[in-house]
Structures are given as C-alpha cells and as structure tokens.
Amino acid sequence: MTQSAKAVLLDVKEASRSFGGLKALSEVSLYIGKGELIGLIGPNGAGKTTLFNLLTGVYPPSTGSIILNNESIGGMKPYKINHKGAARTFQNIRLFTSMTVLENVKIAFHQHARHSLFTSMLRLPKHFKGEDEITQKAMDILKIFNLAGQCGEVASNLSYGNQRRLEIARALAAGPKLLLLDEPAAGMNPNETRDLMNLIAWIRKEFDLTILLIEHDMSLVMGVCDRIYVLDRGMLIANGTPSEIRSNPKVIEAYLGQEA
Ligand SMILES: Nc1ncnc2c1ncn2[C@@H]1O[C@H](COP(=O)(O)OP(=O)(O)OP(=O)(O)O)[C@@H](O)[C@H]1O
Structure with missing residues (x-):
C-alpha cells in the first residue's frame, strides 16, 4: 500500500x-x-x-x-x-487487580460515557439507564473474549493469558x-x-x-x-x-x- x-x-x-x-x-x-x-x-x-x-x-x-x-x-x-x-495495552499487564473482570471493562466505558457526574451523584433515572447500558456493553465485549463466564471473578484470579485478553477487552471498551x-x-x-x-x-x-x-x-x-x-x-x-x-x-x- x-x-x-x-x-x-x-x-x-x-x-x-x-x-x-x-x-x-x-x-x-x-x-x-x-x-x-x-x-x-x-x-x-x-x-x-x-x-x-x-x-x-x-x-x-x-x-x-x-x-x-x-x-x-x-x-x-x-x-x-x-x-x-488511541487505546493501548501494556507490556506488563495493568489491570485493576482487586476489581472484578466486569468492573475492569465498565471503568473504561465510564470514562467515555455520556451521562454526567451530576446525574450519577443524584442517582437520577438516567444514571441507572446509563449503568444498565454500560453493563450490557461490557458483557458483550467480555463474550467476544470468552470471559463472560468469569465476569464476577476478581481480575487477579484469572490465568495469565486471560488477564492479557481482559486488558485488550478493556482497551476496546474505550472505542x-x-x-x-x-x-x-x-x-x-x-x-x-x-x-x-x-x-x-x-x-x-x-x-x-x-x-x-x-x-x-x-x-x-x-x-x-x-x-x-x-x-x-x-x-x-x-x-x-x-x-x-x-x-x-x-x-x-x-x-x-x-x-x-
Ligand atoms: N523513562 C526512561 N528513562 C530513561 N531511559 C529510558 C526510559 N524509557 C526508556 N528508556 C531507555 O530508552 C531505550 C529504549 O527503551 P524501550 O523500552 O523503548 O525499548 P524497547 O524496544 O521497548 O525494548 P524491549 O524490547 O526490551 O521492551 C532503552 O535504552 C531504555 O533504557
């Protein structure tokens, strides 16, 4: 090319x-x-x-x-x-090791989510709708990486290979x-x-x-x-x-x- x-x-x-x-x-x-x-x-x-x-x-x-x-x-x-x-993964895996697999991906979505801090703090209906949507999107990505079954697992409990895959899943969540x-x-x-x-x-x-x-x-x-x-x-x-x-x-x- x-x-x-x-x-x-x-x-x-x-x-x-x-x-x-x-x-x-x-x-x-x-x-x-x-x-x-x-x-x-x-x-x-x-x-x-x-x-x-x-x-x-x-x-x-x-x-x-x-x-x-x-x-x-x-x-x-x-x-x-x-x-x-631009999103990246690191040579030395950098996950939130004490958070669950699902939370690791949701955090990346939250950083890009549209609902404001204001609606989140006041827990307005829009906040819950946004939260449900993010959980669903995070689960969709975890399915692609074959990690949906371990969504409630603490990230540090995953095998090394799966931790690497989770890091890529998280990077993808940033769109x-x-x-x-x-x-x-x-x-x-x-x-x-x-x-x-x-x-x-x-x-x-x-x-x-x-x-x-x-x-x-x-x-x-x-x-x-x-x-x-x-x-x-x-x-x-x-x-x-x-x-x-x-x-x-x-x-x-x-x-x-x-x-x-
Ligand atoms: N923050 C830093 N402070 C000082 N030197 C650095 C820093 N980051 C990288 N270097 C140096 O810059 C050079 C290139 O390092 P870099 O990590 O980019 O190489 P690399 O190609 O990724 O190597 P590897 O395959 O071993 O990971 C090396 O000599 C390294 O020691």
Whole structure:
C-alpha cells in the first residue's frame, strides 16, 4: 500500500525522544493507514515502548510531530489522547487487580460515557439507564473474549493469558480507532498465542480498527501483519511487507547483533 492509496490515521514525523544523554528515539517517521494491522519490531532497547509512550502521551516527544486523524496529539495528556481515539495495552499487564473482570471493562466505558457526574451523584433515572447500558456493553465485549463466564471473578484470579485478553477487552471498551498492543502474547503458550492472534485479526475487522502491534515472536508478526516497521537503537531501519522484512539485510544484521 502506498501512503496516498488509503487515508492515513497516524502520521509520525521525525519524532525524537531523549532521556538525559540517551536518544531513545531518533527522528522516527512512519504512517499507518486506516484499517491496517502494522507490526513494530526490533531488538531489546530499540525504542518500541518509547514510541508507544509518545503515541499515548506518557511522554511528549522531544522534537517532531504526531498526527492522529488529522489532529496533532504530540504532548497531549494520556486521557485526552485516549478520547481522541488511541487505546493501548501494556507490556506488563495493568489491570485493576482487586476489581472484578466486569468492573475492569465498565471503568473504561465510564470514562467515555455520556451521562454526567451530576446525574450519577443524584442517582437520577438516567444514571441507572446509563449503568444498565454500560453493563450490557461490557458483557458483550467480555463474550467476544470468552470471559463472560468469569465476569464476577476478581481480575487477579484469572490465568495469565486471560488477564492479557481482559486488558485488550478493556482497551476496546474505550472505542478506539487506533489500538496499540505492546507484546500481547508475552508469556502465553503457543495455543493461547495462536488463538489470540486469530482474535486480534477478527476484532480488527469487526470493530473497524487500525492496530499497531509490538511483538517479539517473529513468526507471529510475519503471519498477521500487513506491514512491519523495524527499529534499532532508536532509529527506523526498515519498513515493508513481511517478506520484504524477512530478507532485509539491515534487519538480519540488527537481530544477529543481538544474539552475538
Ligand atoms: N523513562 C526512561 N528513562 C530513561 N531511559 C529510558 C526510559 N524509557 C526508556 N528508556 C531507555 O530508552 C531505550 C529504549 O527503551 P524501550 O523500552 O523503548 O525499548 P524497547 O524496544 O521497548 O525494548 P524491549 O524490547 O526490551 O521492551 C532503552 O535504552 C531504555 O533504557
């Protein structure tokens, strides 16, 4: 796909981020077209999570611009970027572990719900209607992730694989246009990983999503992504289809360097 062939949802231009003397990202430019499923790979410390942190407002870029849906979001607060349509999951799962599975998803809906604090505080009829609607919507999402049967379970009681799935369910509840998944299959066994990848491909279509996926498992990224960006030591060293990336000498060198 060329950049002009499809509407661009995310456009990153020469984004850099330094931490003290360390340049974690160096003038990275990339785009993601609406509806694409894009992989982001690179050796340890390449800057993948830092890029996610810039895209979701954890840190502002030191220089450069980030455009989401034709709007500049670089340096916005995380909740604002979330409202603009970008939701993420984390490398280390971040659930409300003492809340139930259902509550974890409902919280994300509440952050986007229309009923006001005023109606909630006064417990007006509109509040209860809104609450019922949110419970129903949360249950619908949990069903997709096969977690409805465990909706009353405290999140920390779920298996590791299910906690990862719940985190994705929660991100979806925010109604994102762009879903950023940071190693969603980390710690899963091969069967869980395969199921998760099928699910990601399915939700992409069902929810009309654009997805950026960080993943270490190369065969998994190659199998599911339309295009792949490769970072190494903070710089973008390649961009292409899975087969182009597989045979790219710079990519092979970066990964061999890691093993050495
Ligand atoms: N908040 C921070 N303060 C200082 N240095 C940081 C910070 N965040 C990231 N870095 C550094 O920036 C570089 C890139 O880190 P980052 O976590 O983005 O890499 P990564 O590609 O996600 O790595 P991994 O695959 O190991 O998760 C590393 O050298 C890291 O130590």
